[in-house]
Amino acid sequence: MHIRLKIWRQENSQDTGKMQDYELADVNSDMSFLEMLDMLNEQLLEQGQRAIEFDHDCREGICGQCGVMINGRAHGPLKNTTTCQLHMRSFRDGETIYIEPFRATAFPVKCDLKIDRTAFDRVIQAGGYIAVNTGQAPEANSIPIGHPVAEAAFDAAACIGCGACVAVCKNSSAALFTSAKITHLALLPQGAVEAQERVRRMVGQMDAEGFGHCSNTEACEAECPQQISVLHIARMNWEYNKAQLLKK
Amino acid sequence: MLNAKIPEGPLEDKWRHYKEHAKLVNPANRKKLEVIVVGTGLAGSSIAASLGEMGYRVKTFCFQDTPRRAHSVAAQGGVNACKNYKNDGDNVFRMFYDTIKGGDFRAREANVYRLAECSASLIDQAVAQGVPFGREYGGYLNNRSFGGVQVSRTFYARGQTGQQLLLGAYQALMRQVHLGSVQLFARHEMLDLVTIDGKAKGIIVRNLDTGEIQRHGAHAVILATGGFGKIYYLSTLAMGCNGSAIWRAHKKGALMANPSWTQIHPTSLPQSGEYQSKLTLMSESLRNDGRIWVPKKEQEDRLPNQVPEEDRDYYLERRYPAFGNLSPRDIASRAAKERIDAGYGVGPLKNAVYLDFSKAIKDQGVGKIREKYGNLFRMYEKITGVDAYQEPMKISPAAHFSMGGLWVDYELMTTIPGLFALGEANFADHGANRLGANSLLQACVDGYFIAPYTLANYLADEIKTPATDVQHPAFDAAAKQVQDQLHLLKGIGGKLSADYFHKTLGKILYDKCGLSRSAEGLKQAIGEIKALRQQFYADLFIPGGLTINSELEKAGRVADYLELGELMCHDALTREESCGAHFRVEYQTPEGEAMRNDQDFAFISAWGWAGENQAPIWNKEPLTFEFVTPTVRSYK
Numbered sequence A: 001m002h003i004r005l006k007i008w009r010q011e012n013s014q015d016t017g018k019m020q021d022y023e024l025a026d027v028n029s030d031m032s033f034l035e036m037l038d039m040l041n042e043q044l045l046e047q048g049q050r051a052i053e054f055d056h057d058c059r060e061g062i063c064g065q066c067g068v069m070i071n072g073r074a075h076g077p078l079k080n081t082t083t084c085q086l087h088m089r090s091f092r093d094g095e096t097i098y099i100e101p102f103r104a105t106a107f108p109v110k111c112d113l114k115i116d117r118t119a120f121d122r123v124i125q126a127g128g129y130i131a132v133n134t135g136q137a138p139e140a141n142s143i144p145i146g147h148p149v150a151e152a153a154f155d156a157a158a159c160i161g162c163g164a165c166v167a168v169c170k171n172s173s174a175a176l177f178t179s180a181k182i183t184h185l186a187l188l189p190q191g192a193v194e195a196q197e198r199v200r201r202m203v204g205q206m207d208a209e210g211f212g213h214c215s216n217t218e219a220c221e222a223e224c225p226q227q228i229s230v231l232h233i234a235r236m237n238w239e240y241n242k243a244q245l246l247k248k
Numbered sequence B: 001m002l003n004a005k006i007p008e009g010p011l012e013d014k015w016r017h018y019k020e021h022a023k024l025v026n027p028a029n030r031k032k033l034e035v036i037v038v039g040t041g042l043a044g045s046s047i048a049a050s051l052g053e054m055g056y057r058v059k060t061f062c063f064q065d066t067p068r069r070a071h072s073v074a075a076q077g078g079v080n081a082c083k084n085y086k087n088d089g090d091n092v093f094r095m096f097y098d099t100i101k102g103g104d105f106r107a108r109e110a111n112v113y114r115l116a117e118c119s120a121s122l123i124d125q126a127v128a129q130g131v132p133f134g135r136e137y138g139g140y141l142n143n144r145s146f147g148g149v150q151v152s153r154t155f156y157a158r159g160q161t162g163q164q165l166l167l168g169a170y171q172a173l174m175r176q177v178h179l180g181s182v183q184l185f186a187r188h189e190m191l192d193l194v195t196i197d198g199k200a201k202g203i204i205v206r207n208l209d210t211g212e213i214q215r216h217g218a219h220a221v222i223l224a225t226g227g228f229g230k231i232y233y234l235s236t237l238a239m240g241c242n243g244s245a246i247w248r249a250h251k252k253g254a255l256m257a258n259p260s261w262t263q264i265h266p267t268s269l270p271q272s273g274e275y276q277s278k279l280t281l282m283s284e285s286l287r288n289d290g291r292i293w294v295p296k297k298e299q300e301d302r303l304p305n306q307v308p309e310e311d312r313d314y315y316l317e318r319r320y321p322a323f324g325n326l327s328p329r330d331i332a333s334r335a336a337k338e339r340i341d342a343g344y345g346v347g348p349l350k351n352a353v354y355l356d357f358s359k360a361i362k363d364q365g366v367g368k369i370r371e372k373y374g375n376l377f378r379m380y381e382k383i384t385g386v387d388a389y390q391e392p393m394k395i396s397p398a399a400h401f402s403m404g405g406l407w408v409d410y411e412l413m414t415t416i417p418g419l420f421a422l423g424e425a426n427f428a429d430h431g432a433n434r435l436g437a438n439s440l441l442q443a444c445v446d447g448y449f450i451a452p453y454t455l456a457n458y459l460a461d462e463i464k465t466p467a468t469d470v471q472h473p474a475f476d477a478a479a480k481q482v483q484d485q486l487h488l489l490k491g492i493g494g495k496l497s498a499d500y501f502h503k504t505l506g507k508i509l510y511d512k513c514g515l516s517r518s519a520e521g522l523k524q525a526i527g528e529i530k531a532l533r534q535q536f537y538a539d540l541f542i543p544g545g546l547t548i549n550s551e552l553e554k555a556g557r558v559a560d561y562l563e564l565g566e567l568m569c570h571d572a573l574t575r576e577e578s579c580g581a582h583f584r585v586e587y588q589t590p591e592g593e594a595m596r597n598d599q600d601f602a603f604i605s606a607w608g609w610a611g612e613n614q615a616p617i618w619n620k621e622p623l624t625f626e627f628v629t630p631t632v633r634s635y636k
């Protein structure tokens, strides 16, 4: 395949950045999208130019580190697919592909396609855990958890923290990410005890980080590689309101 | 002389005895003690969180942007624990025995027993943290059996067990970060270990965002930096996995044990072209229902569904009737290679075998198969474009896990006092081959339940030691060396990329120090790696500057791999037997099975660094089997 690329280049967080044109001949349609970028970098290197910086690690759709806007869509054209799991067979020969970093005030660009997503860590630090110390846990089967509940908690826990939800949201809201963790922990008996404190702190941190509010557009769910449901946002709101009402 | 510090007494009392006699650090003193944890995978996050809870002052480092992305996240299949929930006769001894046997009697009895002993508590801990393990309808935990064992002891969270366990550990770590007991340094890479008077006292790291070289001092350093299987370039590992932290510690005096033992996983996707950067693993759990076969005819050109039953060779079921498709990884991988090399491989490059679900779909219905493995089938389709409900998957062996790593004693301490190694970064527990689902277990158990005791035993004698002075000349020297190396690499100004050298090294290792090895091949490999290393220092090119620069990061890791790769070949060459994942073609039975030599090789090789271009120094830790008798490992 022959591919034309327009890629966001930005030296550092102060630089204004711009789109730049590249061209690749002989792209194999079985290549993954990131392998195509590797190929481009190899080509740049031969010309003595700086490689394009992009984030990635596992390359199997589970670490959540990759993720760029491809032709205006988070992680590209396929549904429920991370950038690393996208393959060139999803593009046409001769196509022009636009590649940009995920954009949100709370996710500043560091260099080219690399962004800073540490805001997510701070949201988790605010309460996204069960406060259990090591070495004191009771026998695991002492609290049975019904299969449907465990599965529902799992559906929420499957979030990979890639940030696509924020990037596609017109308000740059982190509601899907935050609510997934809130649901995961609130559904389980182990996590339910702290649910009110947790939701207040996590929502507070989300706001403090500069993420916007959720206005129910649901673009996040549509673009989420893990099919995380917006119903978690409803649960988060419910948990939050409950917590505010019951606040002593 | 290596002292493994194995406690006295009967096997089942050793760990209890150790804990009863280990020194303690009083809570008031813990806040005076600083500990560095490098790595935030399961091993690193769990130890950093545990130490934070206990009141030590902890600094933790990783090269990803957040600890939640460490490679542990990728583990699919499950984690072992002997809970005997299925009433199928599982117990600590049986798990210990399976693990020792799985490792082909090349692991320490005491360590392996402790692993089995602590396994049940891990499930308790993870459930308390909210890890959503698979459950029965009644609400109790479910589990299944995994390669190499005949009881159900593998707990799983769909196909994402590693992710869920890591999130549990990450959340525990984040809680400590919030409480201020742990300081987190993400996107920081450790580039050297600092020792003062022979003890580990700190590290030199590079901030990957700014390029700044920093010094961090502590009373003890823990490396939990994962495995180095990515040395093969094509592997199931994440792109960033590397051996640099342990290699730099090795050059500072820590011994490297059994570096050549790499597990080659049988169920990876095959290589399909030169451009490929990784080989994706299809979870081993698929072998519970999938049947593995190749055509009976060489160069079979019919599509798999057109090959009738009588023309298929279910070679695992044929050769290993008792375990069949569930035989351990080394056996299954080698058997696949044997068929592929004999000319029966399938796929465009003739480098794969079929993993066929048609019988399972017929027996159980497609719905049941979808429920069990749906996400894996989806992943397979995303990568290959093939629907595995309709035709068999193509799978192939790929480098997966390093059984070798830094030598540690029973306390998980390396030969440098104050330097500990946890998880895949150490060599312990798996012997010459790892049974599926034992690695997540080891990483977690090291961090949650073992190192908190053994580290305290060391730190109890360090209470009076003042905080480490990072202006000490040892820090100056290490920082200078790191700077010099970065400038050296940047300054080479050649034409070839770090990836070029990595790929070339990977090919050499696959061919000559991979699934099978021979003295002749290994000697050639050593020569080729030396030459490649020379070429690296003459012809490498790194564009960009000294701040954010992934090419520079890669180059440093490849430089270390070029040294480690040579040591792997040395190690494989000196082990004149076949055991576990190490198959020396000269030592096999007439049926092609591995031939172990307990008489001469029941030891762990622990290599010392002698300097650049010097032969490594060979130390041996003899393995004594007091409680089990090594037997021929038969899965027939």
Ligand SMILES: Cc1cc2nc3c(=O)[nH]c(=O)nc-3n(C[C@H](O)[C@H](O)[C@H](O)COP(=O)(O)OP(=O)(O)OC[C@H]3O[C@@H](n4cnc5c(N)ncnc54)[C@H](O)[C@@H]3O)c2cc1C
Pocket (backbone or CB within 6 Å): B038, B039, B040, B041, B042, B043, B044, B061, B062, B063, B064, B067, B070, B071, B072, B073, B074, B075, B076, B077, B078, B079, B080, B161, B162, B188, B189, B190, B191, B224, B225, B226, B227, B236, B237, B238, B241, B242, B244, B245, B281, B400, B401, B422, B423, B424, B425, B436, B437, B438, B439, B440, B441, B443
């Ligand atoms: C695809 C796949 C599937 C697997 N499935 C299973 C399974 O089902 N069951 C099972 O038991 N095991 C499985 N394994 C193996 C298991 O996942 C790993 O062995 C285990 O997770 C290793 O954990 P760890 O904490 O030792 O290291 P990792 O999780 O690899 O963590 C390493 C950490 O060290 C950091 N690091 C490394 N070098 C440096 C440096 N120089 N400076 C700073 N930080 C550094 C990294 O940032 C990371 O945080 C699988 C492995 C793979 C590849």
Ligand code: FES
Pocket (backbone or CB within 6 Å): A055, A056, A057, A058, A059, A060, A061, A062, A063, A064, A065, A066, A067, A082, A083, A084, A085
């Ligand atoms: S690189 Fe890990 S999800 Fe894409």
